[in-house]
Amino acid sequence: MDALLGIQDDGDPPFMSEVLSMRFAGFQQTFSRDLLASLxxxxxxxPLCMGVAIASGMPPAKGLxxxxxxxxxxxxxxxxxxxxxxxxxxLAVLVFELVSQHGIAALGPVLILAxxxxxxxxxxxxxxxxxxxxxxxxYGMLSGIGILIVLSQIHVMLDATPQAAGLANLLAYPQALTSALKQWSGEGSSGGCALLLGLITIAIMWTWDKKRPHSLRxxxxxxxxxxAATLISLILGLEVNRVDVPSNLGDAIDFVGLSELALLANPALLMSAIALAFIASAETLLSAAAVDRMHQGPRSDFDRELFSQGIGNFLCGLVTALPMTGVIVxxxxxxxxxxKTRLSAILHGVWLLAFVVxxxxxxxxxxVASLAGVLVYTGFKLADPSVISSLKRYGRAPQLVYVVTAVTIVCTDLLTxxxxxxxxxxxxxxxxxxxxKINIVYDPEDESQAELRMTGVATFLKVPKLSRALDKIKPGTTLHxxxxxxxxxxxxxxELLEDWERSHQADGCQLVIGHWALKRRLEGATHKT
Incomplete structure (x- = not known):
C-alpha cells in the first residue's frame, strides 16, 4: 500500500496526517482533470441527447x-x-420502430425487461x-443504422415528419423537398429556412473536424x-420548429404502471426487449474495449459494465426515457x-441536470432542424463506406456479410x-x-506407394470429394x-477410408493410417509420433 501511495519505508510507519495529505493532493490533481473533462x-x-431523442420519435427531454x-x-x-x-x-432506429408500432407506452416495459x-x-x-x-x-449494423438515420433526419431538417421505414423516407423526399421550397414563394412552409439551418450545422461540424486548432480540440x-444555427435563427427571426422542453423536468417523467407492464404479454414486445438488450450490450462492450485502447488506466470489467447498463436501462424504463449504451463519441x-476517474462521467450528468433545471x-x-443536422452528420460517419475496403484483407465473405446486413436493415428492419x-x-x-484440401502423391521411385495428403477439416460434408479422390487410386497401391x-x-x-480398403483388397490395395496422429488429435495427448 505504501508503494501505491508513493511513501518510502524507512522503518517507521508514516503519520496518518501525511497519508491523508498525500491522498488529498492526488485527489486534487485528478479532480481538476475530471472537472474539465466533464464539462x-x-x-x-x-445536443446529442436531444438529437437522438428526436431521431427516436421521442420528446427531446426524454433523451436528457x-x-x-x-x-x-x-x-x-x-x-x-x-x-x-x-x-x-x-438504438434510435429500434426505438423509432417500437414507438411507431406500439406507442410510447410500450417503451417503458420493454426497457425494464431489457x-x-x-x-x-x-x-x-x-x-x-x-x-x-x-x-x-x-459494422454492417452500424452502417445500416447510419443510413436509416440520414434518411429519416433529412425530413426533420425540412421541418417535416419522417416515415416509419427507410425506403418510405427515400420515396417521400420529392414531396417533402417540394413542400419545403414553397416557402420561397410565400406559401408559409418553414422547410426552406429549416433546411438552411441544418446545412449550416453540418458545414460547421465538418469544417471544425477538419480544421480545428489543436488548442481548441x-x-x-x-x-x-x-x-451558430440557433443564433442565426434568432437574429433573423426565422419561423422554424424549435425544441419543446418542459419548464419542469418532472413533466418529462412518465412512471410505468401495471397496465403498461401488461403489454409485455405481446410476444413482439418480448422479442423487442431481447433485441434491445443484445444490441445495447454489444454496442456498450465494443465501445468499452475501444476506450481501453485509448488510455493506460484501469481496464474495463465487462460483467460489471453489463450490470451497470442493466440498472441504467431498468431505471430509464421506469420513467419511460430512452435506452442507453456506452457511447464511443x-x-x-x-x-x-x-x-482520470469515473468522476468525470458522474459530473457530466450533474451538469446536464443543472442545465435542464x-x-x-x-x-x-x-x-429542431439543427439537431437533425447533427444526426445527419453522425449518420454519415456511421455509414462509412471505407469499412468495405478495410474488410477486403479478410476476403470477400466479410464484405458480403457487411453489405447484406446493411441493405437488409435499410429495406426491412434492424432485428431482421x-x-x-x-x-x-x-x-x-x-x-x-x-x-x-486433398492431394494424392505417388512415390516417383516406387509407383506402388502413394500418399493421400489431406489438409483442413475432414467431415461428412467432404465424403463425396474424398470418395472421388479414392476412386483414382491405381490397383496394387499401398495408400499412406x-x-x-x-x-x-x-x-x-x-469409415469411407476403411470401406475403400476392404473393397479394394482384391486389387492388391492396402491402407496405412497414421493412428498415433489420430489418437493424439482425438484424445488430446501431448506426445509426438
Missing part, C-alpha cells in the same frame, strides 16, 4: 433524462470507469460473450454548429479531455438485418471450418494417410 463531455452530450441517469447512476456503477453512457444513435436481462447477464458473467460478434455484422463541433471525448428556456430556442448478418456469418464459419495436417476428421471419413 467537455457535457457540451458534447447536450437518459443522459442524466447515464451520468449519475451508471457513471457511479460502471465497470469501464472512463466510458460515458447515454442515449445512442445506434435492463433485467442485462443485469442477469452481468451476474452470469456473460460480458465477454456479448463481444463474440463478427465485426462484419457489427476540446470544443465539440456539434455544440458550435447548434449554437462521448467516451472518446472524455479520454481526450484528460479524464436552471436554463430550460435556452433549450427551447434551438431549432442483424439476424440475417448472423446467419451469413455462421454459414461463412461453417464453410471455412469444412474446407479440405498421414493425419498430421488435419485439424479434425470424423467417423464418416474414417
Amino acid at each position: 467537455v463531455v457535457f457540451l458534447v452530450a447536450l 433524462v437518459t443522459g442524466i441517469i447515464g451520468g449519475l447512476v451508471v457513471g457511479f456503477l460502471a465497470g469501464s470507469p472512463l466510458q460515458v453512457s447515454g442515449p445512442a444513435a445506434g 435492463g433485467i436481462i442485462q443485469v442477469a447477464a452481468g451476474f452470469a458473467r456473460l460480458g465477454a460473450w456479448f463481444r463474440v460478434t463478427s465485426p462484419a455484422v457489427v 476540446f470544443l465539440p463541433g456539434a455544440l458550435l454548429g447548434v449554437t 462521448r467516451s472518446s471525448a472524455n479520454v481526450q479531455a484528460g479524464a 436552471a436554463l430550460p428556456f435556452v433549450l427551447t430556442a434551438i431549432p 438485418g442483424v439476424l440475417v448478418g448472423f446467419i451469413l456469418s455462421l454459414i461463412q464459419l461453417a464453410v471455412m471450418a469444412s474446407r479440405l 494417410v498421414p493425419l498430421d495436417n488435419l485439424r479434425y476428421i470424423d467417423h464418416a471419413c474414417m
Whole structure:
C-alpha cells in the first residue's frame, strides 16, 4: 500500500496526517482533470441527447433524462470507469420502430425487461460473450443504422415528419423537398429556412473536424454548429420548429404502471426487449474495449459494465426515457479531455441536470432542424463506406456479410438485418471450418506407394470429394494417410477410408493410417509420433 501511495519505508510507519495529505493532493490533481473533462463531455452530450431523442420519435427531454441517469447512476456503477453512457444513435432506429408500432407506452416495459436481462447477464458473467460478434455484422449494423438515420433526419431538417421505414423516407423526399421550397414563394412552409439551418450545422461540424486548432480540440463541433444555427435563427427571426422542453423536468417523467407492464404479454414486445438488450450490450462492450485502447488506466470489467447498463436501462424504463449504451463519441471525448476517474462521467450528468433545471428556456430556442443536422452528420460517419475496403484483407465473405446486413436493415428492419448478418456469418464459419484440401502423391521411385495428403477439416460434408479422390487410386497401391495436417476428421471419413480398403483388397490395395496422429488429435495427448 505504501508503494501505491508513493511513501518510502524507512522503518517507521508514516503519520496518518501525511497519508491523508498525500491522498488529498492526488485527489486534487485528478479532480481538476475530471472537472474539465466533464464539462467537455457535457457540451458534447447536450445536443446529442436531444438529437437522438428526436431521431427516436421521442420528446427531446426524454433523451436528457437518459443522459442524466447515464451520468449519475451508471457513471457511479460502471465497470469501464472512463466510458460515458447515454442515449445512442445506434438504438434510435429500434426505438423509432417500437414507438411507431406500439406507442410510447410500450417503451417503458420493454426497457425494464431489457435492463433485467442485462443485469442477469452481468451476474452470469456473460460480458465477454456479448463481444463474440463478427465485426462484419457489427459494422454492417452500424452502417445500416447510419443510413436509416440520414434518411429519416433529412425530413426533420425540412421541418417535416419522417416515415416509419427507410425506403418510405427515400420515396417521400420529392414531396417533402417540394413542400419545403414553397416557402420561397410565400406559401408559409418553414422547410426552406429549416433546411438552411441544418446545412449550416453540418458545414460547421465538418469544417471544425477538419480544421480545428489543436488548442481548441476540446470544443465539440456539434455544440458550435447548434449554437451558430440557433443564433442565426434568432437574429433573423426565422419561423422554424424549435425544441419543446418542459419548464419542469418532472413533466418529462412518465412512471410505468401495471397496465403498461401488461403489454409485455405481446410476444413482439418480448422479442423487442431481447433485441434491445443484445444490441445495447454489444454496442456498450465494443465501445468499452475501444476506450481501453485509448488510455493506460484501469481496464474495463465487462460483467460489471453489463450490470451497470442493466440498472441504467431498468431505471430509464421506469420513467419511460430512452435506452442507453456506452457511447464511443462521448467516451472518446472524455479520454481526450484528460479524464482520470469515473468522476468525470458522474459530473457530466450533474451538469446536464443543472442545465435542464436552471436554463430550460435556452433549450427551447434551438431549432429542431439543427439537431437533425447533427444526426445527419453522425449518420454519415456511421455509414462509412471505407469499412468495405478495410474488410477486403479478410476476403470477400466479410464484405458480403457487411453489405447484406446493411441493405437488409435499410429495406426491412434492424432485428431482421442483424439476424440475417448472423446467419451469413455462421454459414461463412461453417464453410471455412469444412474446407479440405486433398492431394494424392505417388512415390516417383516406387509407383506402388502413394500418399493421400489431406489438409483442413475432414467431415461428412467432404465424403463425396474424398470418395472421388479414392476412386483414382491405381490397383496394387499401398495408400499412406498421414493425419498430421488435419485439424479434425470424423467417423464418416474414417469409415469411407476403411470401406475403400476392404473393397479394394482384391486389387492388391492396402491402407496405412497414421493412428498415433489420430489418437493424439482425438484424445488430446501431448506426445509426438
